[in-house]
Amino acid sequence: MLSCQKHLFTLSPDICYLNCAYMSPLLKSVEEAGIQGIQKRRTPTEIKPEDFFVHSNQLKKLFAQLIHADNSQRIAIQPAVSYGMAVVAKNLDCKAGQNIVVAAEQFPSNVYPWRALAKEKGLKIKTIAPNNESKTRGKEWNQHLLEAIDKDTVMVALPNVHWADGTRFDLLAIRQRSREVGAILVIDGTQSVGAYPFDIQAIQADALVCAGYKWLMSGYTSCLSYYGEYFDGKKPLEEVWLARKGSEDFSRLVEYEDEYEGFAARYDMGGRSNPFLVPMMIAGVSQVIDWRPTEIQAYCKNLTLPLFTELEKLGYIFEQEDYRVAHLFGIRLPQNIAMEKVKEVFSKHRISVSFRGSAIRISPHLYNDEKDIEILINALKEADK
Template identity: 55%
Template structure:
């Protein structure tokens, strides 16, 4: 979870105060800032048509819309990555149960040498003529292992499978170009690397989903919902394209302005610059930690903003945790990996304090 930018906090406070007097919230507010959010996010991930983007309350909501429209039967399989975040596994487990689809899990290699390279190769090998979808992250949520989505997309196209990406742990800090990767869907929660408030998310949906069924029937995802006077002229048709997947109450007059402020700032900073900075301030630390016996993925196969440090076999994990707490260093333990996440608010000095604490 990212800290709130001061500007995002200011906008949120200002938006809360507006609710004191609902008369200050015009009908246009149900639509205007939502469209600005789409436009800013479209810039961030290089989408030509902002109407390919839906506003959601979470990544799991975005994935539920994918699951609701996936054409699959007992002859198909879905490929996922080992120890993937639950939100990107549970929908496919449900499909497995309901449609007798095979769920193929590509586990991480047991050996650490060339781990990222081998893992990527095994994912490509797992995709076959019966694969209907590959669902995964851009980087692994537990240790930042980076996956070659361009090659995976190429392979899915060869077999006619969908590529569905959970970008929650990368989009905003790691460049993601829809035109280059060409996923069928990209879902993100906004409270992490998009620097937005909790209970906000964004989902890109490609043409496969243009005529699909959303998981909820709300008034605002129906055609002509902009006409308040005509809302009781009930419509059979949904809004076009991805707009049909907008969540109910998507116009949240507190959270949407906050998300908009965060996206505007990210577009000014640019993800490639954030990634470059994070790689720069952690470069020396990675070398020193490797010398101390810690295992860290090769640069080509890990995110610069987030990566895992695996402790030496003889290390006392509890002692390491105590040392980090003593030095007021906040990290995440994910399995056997210490997950390190950095951003523009960190410095090389911050990272070197971590190194000092880990070199027991």
Template identity: 50%
Template sequence: MLRSQKDLFALPPDLHYLNAAYLSPQLRAVEAAGVSAIRVLRDPTQVGAADFFDDSDHVRALFADLVGSPGSADRVALVPAASYGVETVAQNVTLGPGRSVVVLGGQFPSHVYPWRRLAAETGGEVRTVEAPAPLGAEGRGAGWSERLLDAIDADTAVIAVPHVHWADGTRFDLEAVGARAREVGAALVVDGTQSVGALPFDLDAIRPDALVCAGYKWLLGPAGTGTLYLGERFADGRPLEETWLGRAGSDDFSGLTDYADDYGPGAVRFDMGGRANGILLPMLIAGLQQLRAWGVGEVQATCAARADVIVDGARALGYAAEDAAWRAGHLFGLAPPPGIEADAVRRALAERNVAVSTRGGVVRVSPHVYNDGADVDALLGGLAAATGRGRAVAA
């Protein structure tokens, strides 16, 4: 476990923030990087041609290292949002009558809408794999993963899933899903927005055809940033935008009107327009560098230790949660006791300056390395108050 890293953030001292899945609080280093970058723009002569490329390539390298595949940096594109990345992939998928896209029940909308549109336009099908039982039921997590594998067959064109469910943190065995995808020739498209940066992701073991991550959650960067890894299946695909920076020779500013039909190397063709943002990229770099300093495994271990205490205390109060083997330590759901609404629990917590979210009828708790025992105590106290059972104290 890491000790509490609260001093690296500027959170209000009386706030118990257990809501990183909603929006990451800004690291002091990320804030400083943004302020410094803004100041540079006071004098545009300080911005040279290399600045249009160096920070972008630094992000690619840091992200590839984060997912355990440093040699894959050239396959990383820069995108403004997870939805942009998913749409990029969807535009390069062939679907048709009898072919399906497999998704999970209650999956985040930006990883569903593009597939619904594609299926409607081509006569394909979106096949939704629902959870086999309510949160907390015995064998639910294992059963959901089994259902997912069973839904993948010879007619499956795309498996579009997250590593952990955004609403309740249920984990899925992506190595098994990836192996099944390769058996049937389907594309595996993973939304890592709610996992990469907090839960180890082994790119070389899972072997996704695409992995997209928004930057403003577990990557600790600002909104408007994100990353899209694309494997060989999509290497020669068509980008959403025909950007000048995506073309071969774009580093020669004096020859930009010597129009090139060839794209730049690797995944550069898929970069968003305006990717060379001199303010946002330094901020994302600062976040990724801090993650590398901590280690993603250490982040997960720290969060999981907090999660175990929280889940044990919540269960004693009548709340239900997924089994440890099938939940993430950094994001997990608590189903309130019968007769108590999740929003009522959230309001009781808010009265104690405890920040969480409610998603899909459960209380979504998402700790990070800035949390400490006082945050856990405050959370359990609010959970107890919502049930009318007084104040609980963390073990």
């Protein structure tokens, strides 16, 4: 099992940072890669034509390895989840009267594109909410999502892990049901890929979109996406010259080429070869691969075992183990504890978590240790007084 990796980060010892779902602290290696990129950019003669392609292709291969994709050309480099989902919205084959199934309170980037599309095309959005009072909340939520997928469903758009409270959705069952009715499956992997195992060949999602600044340990304005066969040959959001056949030959760029590079290259953003962000993403994704998501899960699970014991004693409400992940989970307050009191105590002890809806979102990583969990437990006890 992995040991604590705090030495690989620059974190203040005065802050109990349990908030990777908000934004990961920078690995020292990622920070250094960005600095080196900036330093190289000082002198344009150091940047060769091949630099516009080699590093981008390396990054795509790394992400393909992480999600177990057998073709790195199906990976696109983009700036944000909103961009990746806009590609989906632009290319969804749909007609009036069909529906899109989503989970309640998904992150907005996986909702706004479908609302706009529904208004334009006459679609219906079926939003499936959980029963927060149920002791089998996650199981029931998954079942209701399956039941919502019907003959009129054109797309199911979900996260792997709910961003607000860490509820895990059974993507294998959802994929099977969506295939039965001919609907595509689109996944926002931002809060899971990099910390929780994901196998695109097993799940066979049609699209997977992942922001990089959380569990992929990378910089902001960085996103990696996978597009399956459904999106082959469809329309990009922008006409990127780097995505055209033969663009490696700078001497022939004005011999305009209509044909794109294969598979998902057409969905790359303009400026995909950013000399600062791409090296940072390479460093971040490389480290995640080296750690392995299965080991990250095991570390976080072992680390938080004492926390869940105390949460149960204090009357906090949390998801059943079968429907939660170890790196991100929400806890809801018992009636005798006020949210404002919790916020006050956490601020006093410099505990960084996120408050999302009715849940306190806790998201540990390898830089956390037993001391961090002890500080959190003591703060929760203090809020109960």
